[in-house]
Structure formats: structure tokens, C-alpha cells
Amino acid sequence: MSSYRWAAGYIDDGDRPKIVTSRFHLEDSYTLERYLATGGYQALRHALARTPAEVHDEVRGATVLGRGGAGFPAGTKWGLMPADKYPRYLVVNGDESEPGTYKDRLLMELDPHQLIEGSLIAAYAVGLAQVFLYIRGEMPLAHERVATALNEAYVAGYVGKNILGTDFSVDIVLHWGAGAYVVGEETALIESLEGKRGEPRLKPPYFPAAIGLYGQPTIVNNVETLSNLPWIMANGAAEYVRIGTETSPGTRMVAVSGHVERPGVFEIVNGTTTFRDLIYGDDFCRGIRNGNQLKAFVPGGGSAPWFTAEQLDLPFEGKLVGAAGSMLGSGAIMVMDHTTDIPAAALTLTRFYAHESCGQCTPCREGGTWLERVLQRVVDGRGTSADLAQMKEIGTSICPGEFPHASSSRHGLDATPFPYKMTTICFVGPSAYAPVHSALTLFPEEFAARVRDRVQIPVTAVQ
Amino acid sequence: MSRFNDDNLRLAKEIIGRYPKARSATIPLLHLAQQQEGHLSDEAMAHVAELVGATPAEVLGTASFYEMFKFEPVGRYLINICGTMSCALGGSDELLAHAEKVLGVKVGGTTADGLFTLERAECQAACTEAPNMQVNYRHCHRMTNELFDRLVDDLRSGRRDGDIPAHGTLARVRQQIPAERAVGPAALDDRGAPAWLPAKEVGG
């Protein structure tokens, strides 16, 4: 296993409550033996001892915000399924590909049984007939660990027919992706699972909870969301909401990458930890590398508008971050220090979204690539000031009206809060514009200089 | 030899049997075909189409949507160097330039010995371990030029055969559902609530 570090990226020091990462420090955390030895599948027994409705109420009571990006409470989402329409399906979204985000992979690699148990609890609570565990294709280790775990769990009687001797029966089918970021969007995930091109479906009129996989009611939950359920069933919703804040209970996993001293994945208390804690705290990233200055950071995955040092004291809490002009998304922070070439950094993200556009709707397909090309020209030192205006024009073709951005006292700007309007079906199109807009708004001088001086700077700048 | 061999055909039918609709097995079956051949041939796609009940054009449409499917042979080792923000901030452009020099091919090219294909990839979910790359989708964290050189040497000499199989093989462990434990796919015309749901609780 020499090319893998078994707990790559996960950092646990400091005295923080652990809900989903409680076994990460154990070398054999992914085995059934270890899982059982550390209280595994007890939550399932608790759940089966209660009625499905009681289990559902418990989850609803815990207000587990969806960890995929949109932050919609899981219990509420389950309740949106139309009554009396069966079969219903659960699709576990393990297609983690958002730039900067990296938690589901660890959860699948290091604690697959926790995810399986969480899925079973969900299946029991709302009467799901079948669970599809969709794992991103480029994660063979996660696939191997989950497959092994499922095989063990089937043999041990935790999955399949008459689970633990009850009449609760459900299959969990492992499904692989094959490399497409947009499939992480829940309707695209469903299309992909139906064997089609992973193109998002338009919602409204129909949401997956009503018409999803094969036209049946379908719940799509993120890996981290489901991984919280065993703890909640074992310890109770009351205990869960005691952690974190009222609007954002529990913990969540955050990956901090980029120009920090100690990049890593942390399980943090929801809603209270500030960005300053995360970037500068001793328990977390311990400051900017080489003692450099912070220039900007992306607070919630590649799609999120950027923050600067002015927003450092905001807590990691959805509503507050939204009001400040960005979003938390899937829990990823990317930090840029003062040596970073902002246009080039924005290009790496815009290129990502242009490349990952599914191509079905025009603004994203054409606009994303157009943005990338113009930005590339500017970065290459061949741009003109008309190009800068042009990028904003393309942006308004994707997102008409005001686009959210952070406040900037340097430029005398107030924040424009989330969300934006968009002409696309899903968020990939606006995401291609988000970094461009942030960079142009918060660092116009860098673009002006680039257009004026026509110079080229490598993206990493000073090492 | 482009259609599934007997073992894989059995496997393919088993996989199809897990889904309420055969077409859902398209991607797993395409992976299986790629495992058999290293890439997807037209014949393999036509065979998958036959098995899942779609037209070959639909299977091609699905396959070409996803990046992991290759329609031309690639090297035994597919090297993907991540170029998205975190890795770019961590120096992936330099790593890529180094890789091009060491392998003597440009991005997208395959070495003359057919061992390596070099690609530039997007985010690989290892952002804190920048710059990151994958060899046949196995992560290689915090790569440096020296580590890259050593890795290439190891791969050439076969020292990594144990943990990095040839391109096409994703996971070496497959899900196996024991027949006696299997519930079977939830058929779409099965309209009743599952057995464990008390009748009055439907609606969730």
C-alpha cells in the first residue's frame, strides 16, 4: 500500500467532538471486526427496535444539514416523498469531485461500515426498497474498502434479506462512476445511475423526492450526511443538536488546502469555528506557509465566491457566509497567499468548470469555455481591457443580475449576498463564473496590470 | 477479442441482475469491458448495448460522457496529474512539465514502449496533499520531481505490480451478494409499501 497514506490528509489533534471520524485514528478502522468492537451496528439495532416513523422523527429532530453543498436538512428531504408511491430508492452520493473537497473519500476509505449503517437506518426509516451506493470512479481504494465492507456485512446479516432477523430487507448495490464532476448533482447522479449521460434534469417541475430514479421517489444523500446517522441513532438527536449551533447542529468535515502550513481535513464543530481558527489555529492549519500574508481564500469549494482577510472572523456557518456573499458548499477551503497570481488561480477553477460542463444547456456549454479562453488570454498576457468587460458580460449571460461577492473595504464594496439568478439548469455554469467574478471584483488591479503590462507569472509564484 | 469472455459475461449478467432496469448496468459493464481490453472497442460497446437493451449509439453516448472511458488504447499506466486550484497552488504545473520531460511525451501522449500515458486531470479529491497525481487512479500524494522519477522507475521495473494493476482494472475487490441473502432488485411494478413499514405510516 505504499502509494497510499492510510489516513492521508486527516488531522486530529485538539479536543474536538468526533461524530463521523471517531475511528479514523485506528489502523484497521475499515474492518467489520473493528467496527463491531467500537460499537458498530448498535445504532441499527436501536433503530430496528423502534418504528420507522420514530427513526425518521429522530433524524428530523437532529436537523442534519445535507453535506453535499446545498445544506438541505436530510430529515425534511425524506419527508418530501409522496405518500403511497413505492418502490422508493436511496442513492448515496459518493461522487465527490468539488475542487477542494475531500471528505467523502476518507469516510468511504476509512469507515465504510459507518456509511452502510447510516444507509440502512435511512432505508428503514422511510421504507426504501433498494440502496445504490454511487462511488466516484476515480476512487478505487474507496471502492475496494466499501465492497469488502459490504461483502462482510452481507455475510454477517447486516445487509440483505431479513436484516438482524427482522422483516427489514434491503439490498445495497455498489455502483461506480466513471469520471464526470456534474454527476455529483443529484439529478445527474440519477441519470447516470440509469445508464445515461450524466446530465442534470431540470427542477422544478420535478424533484427527485417525487420523481427520481426510474421515475420513482428517490432520496439522494451525501456520504457524510448518512455517516452521521449511526451516531444520532446511538446518542439521540438531543445530544446531536447540543453540538454546534441551533441552525447548524453537529459537526462537519472541512478540508483546508492551498498555501497553509498544515493543510488537512478536520472534523469541526458546526457553526462556531471561524475561518481564522481554521487557517491560523494551532489545532488546524497553523497559518500561511512561510509566514506569508493571506491574499484570498475560497470558503466553500471551487464554486464559492472568494473571501479575503476581511471575512476571516466569520464562523463556518451557512447563513452568515451566505449573507457575506459566498457559500459553504461542501466544506472546502482553499487558501491563497500574497504571492498568488489571482488571474491564474481563477483560471484553474474556471477551466475546471468549463471542462466539467455536461454540455446540455447553452450558457454553461458555450459561456464556460468562452470564459476560460478569454481568461487564458488575459493570463497569457494577450488580453485587453475589453476582455475584462467581456468576461463580465458573459457572466451576466449565465447569471443575470447581481452576482454575489464579499465586501471589500479596499475597493469600497459592500457584500452582495447569496444566491444568484441563473440561466442554466444546474450550478456548473455559474460556478465557472464565480472565480472570475470574485477575482475581477476583489482584485481588479491585478487584471488591469496584466492587461497593461502583458506579463506572465507562473501560478505558484514564489515557493 | 472484443466481446465479453465467458467469465466476464457471467459477471456482467450478475451485475445486470442487481438493477431494476438493465440499462443501469451500463457504466459498470463498460468498466468491465475496459478491464478486459484496456480500452473500449466498438465491438465491446455493441455487446454492452445488447446486454443492457439499449442501442449502441446510446451506449456510445453514455460512454463518451465519462472521462475514464478510453476509446483508443492507452499505456499500461495512465498518469493523471491534477491541475485544479489546490494542486496548481501546490505546483502541479511544474510537476506536469517535469513529467513531460521525463516521459518524453506531451500531455495526452503515450510513451513509445506503451507503458505510460500522461494526462492532465481535474480535481482528484486529495486537495490537501498537493500536488497530487494518480496512476491508474491510485493516488500519489505530495508529489515532487524526485518522487515522480522514483515512481516511474518502480513502475517500469514492475515493483508496483502488486498495488497498481494495468489500466482498466479499477478495484480488485468486487461486491458479491450471496444468493441466499439477496433481496433482489425492487421491481418497478411492485407498488406496495415494504413489509417493515406499518401500513398507516406510509408517507414517511
Added chain:
Amino acid sequence: MSDTVKPTETTPQVASDPDAVSITVNGVEHAARKGQLLIDALADAGEYVPRFCYHERLSPVGKCRMCLVECDTGRGPAITVSCMVPVAPGMKVDTQGETTKRMQEGVLELFLANHPLDCPVCDKGGECPLQDQAVSHGPGESRYLEEKRHFEKPIAVSDLVYLDRERCILCDRCTRFADEVGSDALIHFAGRGNNTYITTFPDQPFASYFSGNTVQICPVGALTARPYRFKARPWDLRQQESTCTTCAVGCRIAVQSSHDEVLRHLGVDSDPVNHGWLCDRGRFNYEQLHSADRVLQPLVRAGDDLLPATWSEALAEAATALGAAKAAGGAGSIAVLGGARGTNEDAYAWARLAHEVIGTPNVYAQMGDGLPADLLVLERATIDEAAAASTVVLIGPDLKEELPVLYLRLREAAVKGRTRLLEFTPKLSGLSTVAWRSIAYEPGTLTAAIDTALADDQIAAQLASGPVVVVAGRANLAESSTATVQAVRTVLAKVPGSTVLPAFRRGNVIGALQVGMRPTEGGLDTRGVLQAAADGGIECLVLLGADPVADFPDADLARRALAGARRVIAVDTFLTASSAQADVVLAACAFAEKAGTTTNIEGRVSPVARQVTPAGSTRPDWMIAVELAEALGGDLGYDDVGQITADIAENVDGYTRVTPEALSAAADGVVAYAPTGIGPVALLAGEAPARSSYDFRLIVSRTLYDQAEGTAHSPSLAHLTTATTVHVNPLDLGRIGTTDGATVKLTSSKASVVCTITGDESVLRGTAWMPFRHPGVDPRELIDCFAHTTDLRIENP
């Protein structure tokens, strides 16, 4: 609560209509229909919203993003995809606002970014929605400086359709059509993002019978039709609405011509008939009009040769022949066959000529390849009724091959779950995959199969669940046509109240039969006429666009009949196998060269337009009848075709409503009532014999691209016909001791032929299928038209 005083209702009157939904469009209230999509409601309110992917006949996908409007459903203005969202009460829509305009301009600029803007060389230029909407809703200029997408082009995705990927805007119309409507999902998106493109699978072309429709619905010039390529520009085309008479579905079409040459057929969206769709044969067989093989002037036999003659010479010759025949054998020795090719007016004038002037009872419009005319007097169903029935019982041919657009309508009904198809077929058909039950039977056992099926509880319950329509046609030319009649009678007896949609195939065969091209008392049908001719009892045989030598199922009898008839007069557009043997050939106009009306399978009468000048000195059939009558000393009394239309309405049983006025007022034609004067046909005596286990029972049926004159003389279609092979179930190949592609000897009671054999899973074991009128071996040599069925022995030669 009793103390609450309710305000007086001031809701507008529209609220009283339960199906009305009140929405506000740009500040003005508008009553939309419940369930209507916003984009359609806006169009009704006079606000055209630009669109590319939306098409009324396809499911909405909301991909192009052109139809975005601002809509307030009570939570503030939101960007709404008007083609996806049904109207809801109280919606406030803004189609003129700043945001809407900005979105439209933005999306259009993005559309044009990678579009090659090669309008001058593009066939769509001038009628292109992208062009039009770029002018009406676009920004006026493009600022795209980057290199545009490049693809190899044009790519032939089928024999008839070219694809230019650079022009494609990925609206999903062609792919949705292929998948949802045409059932051949052979074109599909490939690639992703900015590299998405339309493609077919390598070596598997978009060989759909309906591929031409994708050209018509393509909102840009990405898909173009090979036969029309670079032939004209839209602004120099003149067009008229007409009705296709290639088969009996009667699709509404627009015939377009330039410089007196028909260059294109487009489907017209007729709600009761074709929904805008056409089959490729109907769409492209206009090429026959300009074929070099057309008979452009009358011909008169001189020894072995047919020599050009003037009309007066030829008519005099024909009149002499008729007179001599009458003198020699009486009027009963004259027979008139045909009439299905022409208009109702042609048929009516000829029927009058035959019955009144000549006085013969031997008149028939069918070539022994259809069904007895008494099916027409049964309680009739329309296509709409069939597509809305709870059960459709299919007894007959593969509709995909014979009546392609009826196939589309029934397929849609089945796929959308409205209708369940109960199919009885001797061979898997195009509808078998979507049929609720597809019951295969061996020729000769249809009635037994129906008896068994109707005894099944589930089937009986289904038939009892709602309206039942029986679609009846000729499934097998190697089996007696009365088997189908018997089957239909069986179903009608068991399921009272069911109605019948006669799946007759030939262009205007129903019209011809209804207006009088049928035997009167004591008259012979086609088989009778041919038998009499072969026996020397026919002095003069008149072929009105009929080609028994090529079409009559029993080749031997047809040949002997033509040889036995003393004099033959042919009225035809081409020299066919039969008309080439005539003594006089009267040159007839083809479709689009003459006006009139035609009647489709449901009895719907709709106009046929004259769009171009008749080729050469050709004349319409009715005019020939009038002049021939005159030469024979009679007078039909017609100077122009309108008089005949009026005359039909006045005199023909069932056509009273079909007046010229009613026709010009109704866009979709007028449904004629069925005639009542057709007596029931006598069933073939006895039972079909059992098949010996060594024999194969023969099935012969048509495919879309056969060697019919119109297809064979349309170069784009002619090469789509394949050579005849005999198809048997692959499991039977071994039994015969042969392999796929080998040559075998086929022996029936009539003849023995040598033919290539093909393994085909759609054929039942114990049966053998051969296509009708394909090049090469002629299966009609094997058929005895007096037998119940045809059995074959297949062996190695």
C-alpha cells in the same frame, strides 16, 4: 365563523371555466388552459417566446435556455423555463422586461459563438429559426474572437440525411425524435461539455424510415436532406398544402417547388393524422416526377414496339379497341382494374366510364394484395380513436413497413401508456416490442389463435376495459385474404361494439373503392378478371395505373392473364411490367401534377394539390376518362375537376358531407361515411390444411422500400431496396442443413425457385418470410392465389 362578512366575489368570469387558469402576461390578464405549458400559454396570449429545443410534438427538455422568462409565482420574479413549467393560477409573467431581454440576448450570443454563420451555403438559410431569432431576439453582433469548434463535415448519418456538426446547437430535437417518436435511437449525443456532438454508432447509420423528419425539425442547418441539398433556397420555393398518396394514411404535406419542379415535401402538422411526421418514402419519392423514365406522351403498339402517338390517335385507338371488344364479347368481356393511384375524381370519372358508358360490371381497384372491400362497411374508427382506444387489436401487416405514420401514432399511444396493443402477427413486427401482448401465429391458424387469446381471462378483461379498435390489414400475401376477414368477424362477434380501422395500403384505394371502382352485380374482382383473361374470356383489359404482372400475388396467373387478354389499354405514368404489354398506353399525370381529393384509411377526404405543370403531354386520369367517353359516344359532362368533386358529394353513398365548400373550410379534411352498398365477401371454403412437419409455411409481405414504381424511380430511395432472400428462424437453418447466406431451393405446389437464405429471429419456427417486390427472386412465383396458404419445402439445391 358567523361574524365574518365575506366580500363579494369579484373574480373574473374566466374562473367559472374549470379548465381555465388565469395568468398575467406583461400586466394583462389571460386565461390559459389547465396543464398547458407556459410557453404555449404565452403564445396564445400573443407573446411569442423564442425557442430552439421546444417542439410541441416532443417532450420538453429545457436545454436550450432560449425560452427563459421572468415569472412571479408569489415569491418574487424568478427565471423560469417557459417550456417546462405548466401554468399555475396567479402567475405573473414578464416577457419584455430588462432581465428577460438580457437573457435572450445573452443566450443567443452564446449560441452564435460557435456557429459557423455559413448561412449563404446552408440549406436552412432563409427559413432558419436560429437566423430568425438572432434577428428578432439577438444582440446584433458577436464578440466571439476565439477559434470556433471544428468537425469533419458533412457526415452522412444515413442514406438520406447529412449532418453538419459545426452548425448544430445541440437542441436535442433529432435525438429526442429518434428516441421518442421514431423508436430508432440511432443518433445520440456523444462527448461532453463544449465537445458534445451528435453521432451515430460507427457502422450503424441512422437507417430509420423516419430520418427525414429530423431534417424538418432541426432548428438550424445541422441536418440536411441529401435529395434537397443545394437544390433551391427557401425564398424561391412556392408551396401548397396537399395530401400524400404514397400509402393510405393520407399524411398532410406541403409540396414545394421551384421553377416548376417539385423539390421538397414537408410534413404539415395535422392533428388527426400525421402530427407533422412523414415517412422517408413519402417525403422523398417526389423525385419520380422528374424521372427520365416517365411516359410523357401516349403510345400505340406497332408490332413489337410502342410508338409515340398524338392524344387523338391514341384515344381513337383505345376507343376502337373497346368498341371491338364490346362487339366481340359484350360489355362483360371488358374489365377495368386499378384506380388506387389517382384521386377520388379520377376514380369516379373512370367508374362512371366503366359502369355507365362501357357498361361493364368488372371493375376493381385492388390488385389481390389487399382485403375484401366489405371491411369498409363495418363500423369505422378514426386514427385518433385508435390512438385513444384502451385496446387496439392488430390483425395485419407490419404497420412500420406498410403504413409508417399509423405505426408512429399507435406506437406513441402504446409507449405513453394510453393504449394497449394486442397484436396477432405471423412474424415479429415493428410494434411487437411495444405491444402489450404480441401473439405470433402460423398462417392458416389466425382464427384459432384469436379464439384462444380471447378465452384468456386477462385479455378478455383488457378488451372489456374500454373502447376496442381493430386495425385490420393484409398480413400475408401468400395466404388467402379471407382469413383476415374471418378473423375480424371473430373479434367483432366476441367484442361487440369494437370498431375497425382498415389498414389498406395503396394510396387512394379506399377512395377508389368507395366512389365506385368496385364490381357491380355479377362483376368480377381482380382475381376473377385475371382468371377470365387467362382463360381467354376478356376481350379488353383496361389497366388504370395497375400493374398486375408485378403486383398480383400469383405471378403465374397474372402473366397468363396479360397474355390471354385480347386487347390491353394502360393508363400509366411509367412503362411497368404490365403497361409495357399494352396496345395503347395513355400517358397519365402523377401526384402534384393534378388536383383533386383523396380518401385515407379512416375515410378522411382531403385535397390533393396541383403544384407543377404536368410532365410532357400527360393528362389526369379523369380527363382521359372524359375524352375516352366522348370517343365512345358518351358524355360524362365534366370540364374541370371541381365539377367531379361536387358530383361525388351529390351522388356517392357516404360522401354527402364532402362538398368542395366543406373541404376548403376544413384544414384537416372531412371524414366520409362508409358506403353501404358493398355486400359481404364469401369466405374461402374449407379449412386451411395442416402444415406437414417438413414444410415451411410461406409469409410474403411488403417492406417500405420495395420496387414500387414511385420508389424505384426516385434515385435517392431506389438503392435502399435490398435483394430478396428467404428468411427463416436461425434454429431452422440447421434443420434445413444450411447456413446463413447460403443458397437454397424453394419448392411450392406452383413452382420452384433458388434463393439466398437468411437467419432471422423475427420469423417463427416453421415459417419462412420473403419480401414482396424486392429485386431478384420473385416469391409470387410460389403463390397459388386460390389456396388457403402456401407451403414450401426448403432444401439445398
Added chain:
Amino acid sequence: MGYLDGFLVTLKQHRVFGGERVTTPYSGGRVFKRGKKIEGRDEKIDKPERLHGRHVLNRYDDGMEKCIGCELCAGVCPAKCIHVRGADNDPQNPTSPGERFGFVYEINYLRCIHCDLCVEACPTEAITESKLFEFSFTSRSDAVYTKRELLVGDDGKPRQLPWEDWREGEDAHTSGWMRATAPGGDADFVGQVGWSAELGYGVRAAEEAAD
């Protein structure tokens, strides 16, 4: 104004009725004296720079035809005197660049009013007008110029027909044409005259807009 009134105006302008003639008799450049041509004085008078003469169909430097058979000239022609039919280029031996070429091209000079709209409509600058208008014919078939007559030779010079009076050097002035929209389609130049370049005769600078 009625029909006769209009005629009256014309009459009043005539010398005979005391008016001043508004047009001069034109002799095609030849100088006549009492109806007889003077030898040695057979020269054409200078014509305005923007005169519209008979058309030519141009070629590219490599000899390929510029006409793509798009029929825009025929579509815009107010006299309906142009007939064009397109056809598919043989990829091995193309007549024009791209997929389509002008297979049939005819101008009926009995109808042409030399308005030059065809030239403006042409997207490839295939059709332009020369300065030649000294041509007359005695049969209708001569008046209908086909592609054979209209297409310039391999040297880029117009074909001279027996009934056309070409003079030394006149055939070099076939390329000068102008239109109100700039050839590049740049909307900023709408209304300003632009000149095309073809067959190496050079480009003239865009004329300043009048205002």
C-alpha cells in the same frame, strides 16, 4: 397627377415646347457629325467611378470560383433577372471553396436594371460589375448571359463577347466595387463605403462617411 399630366411635364421640358432638355443624347463615346461617325475620334468619354456596367463572376487567385451558388443575388434582384442553382462540389475537384458552388448562373440583360443590389448581397464578392455598358444584342439568347459568359478567365479578365465594345485596359477595371457595408461586416462601418480587393488589383481605403 394623372397619366396625361405627367406626359405634359415631359413635353414641357422639351426644347420644342420651350423647355430645357434634362438629358443629353449619349453616343457611347463616339463623336458624330450629322449622323456620321468621325474616323479617328472613336473614343469613350470618361464614366463616373461608380458606374454599374455588365457583371462579371470573379475567381480567387488560385482560379477557384468565388460564387457559392447561394442565390442571394437572385433573391435580392428587383428585376428578377438572375437565375442561380447550386450544387455540391466534388471534394476531389472542387469548383469553389467549401461544399457548394454555383452550378447555374444566368443574368438576363433584357431585364437587368444595373442597380447593383446583387453585388451588395453577394457574401463572397463573387459578382461585381464592370464599367462596360457598351453592349447590345439582337437575339434574346444573346441577352441571357450564362456562367460561360460571366465568369472571368484564368487571368481574372472578363470574357469579351462579339457584341461588346471593350477598349484597351477597360477589362482591368472590373474589380472596383463598393458597397455601403464594410466587407468585414463590422457594424461600426455600416454606411461607410468599403472597397474590395480581388485578383491583385489592390484595396482602396474606405471612404470617409459623409458626415
